[in-house]
Each structure stands twice: as structure tokens, then as C-alpha cells.
Amino acid sequence: QVQLVESGGGLVQAGGSLRLSCAASGLTFSSTAMGWFRQAPGKKREFVAAITWSGTSTTYADSVRGRFTISRDNAKNTVYLQMNSLEAEDTAVYYCATSRVFTTFGSQYDYWGQGTQVTVSS
Numbered sequence: 001q002v003q004l005v006e007s008g009g010g011l012v013q014a015g016g017s018l019r020l021s022c023a024a025s026g027l028t029f030s031s032t033a034m035g036w037f038r039q040a041p042g043k044k045r046e047f048v049a050a051i052t053w054s055g056t057s058t059t060y061a062d063s064v065r066g067r068f069t070i071s072r073d074n075a076k077n078t079v080y081l082q083m084n085s086l087e088a089e090d091t092a093v094y095y096c097a098t099s100r101v102f103t104t105f106g107s108q109y110d111y112w113g114q115g116t117q118v119t120v121s122s
Helices: none
Strands: 003-007 010-013 018-025 033-039 046-051 058-060 068-073 078-083 092-099 109-112 116-121
Touching (some): 018 092, 046 068
Antiparallel strands (some): 018 078, 092 109, 092 116
């Protein structure tokens, strides 16, 4: 059974940083692409960042490029999202997900975590 467990969310002031983690189990982690998505209240889920199985390629939403960094540690079955220069608009529930392909489309992700809340106060 595949499980994805996010952690690291919380309340932070604008301009601050947070590091999210997503621990995976029940799958061959080193063979899957991973992505981060977010959903703010009243808004649709949106893509944030993705990383290939090897970690050699990454892609980001325009709104976070230059501020967020996705990375992974295949030895720990964990993917990270380092978030710097946080803005109030980054407030959302953040989800990690797995995919067999390197993609920005949520419909192509197979398994999802339960999410972790990030709140940025202005």
C-alpha cells in the first residue's frame, strides 16, 4: 500500500522560510517522479514543482520559481520542498504526489498525501 506523509507545514511571517518533507512508502521511490501541489481556500489545486526519479531535472510554477526548490533523497524515500521568501499568496494546503512520468499535470499523478497546511501572515 502506497503511503505519502507530508510534514513541515506551519505558520510563518511573510519573507520567512519553511521546508516541507514527504516520506513515501509502499513503492519503488527511486523509480517515480514526484510533485508538489497546493490548494488555497476556494481555489483549484495548482501545480507547484516536480522532480524526476533521479533528481536531475526539476520544473516549477512561474509563481514560485526562484523562491522554492524541490529536491529528493532516494536513500530516505523522501522528497522536499524548500520554500523561501514566502508570501501571503503561498498560503495553502500543500500535497506531494507520485507519477510514472515527469509532468506538471495533476491528473497524471497516481498517489497523493494527506496534505500539510502552510499559512503565511502578512
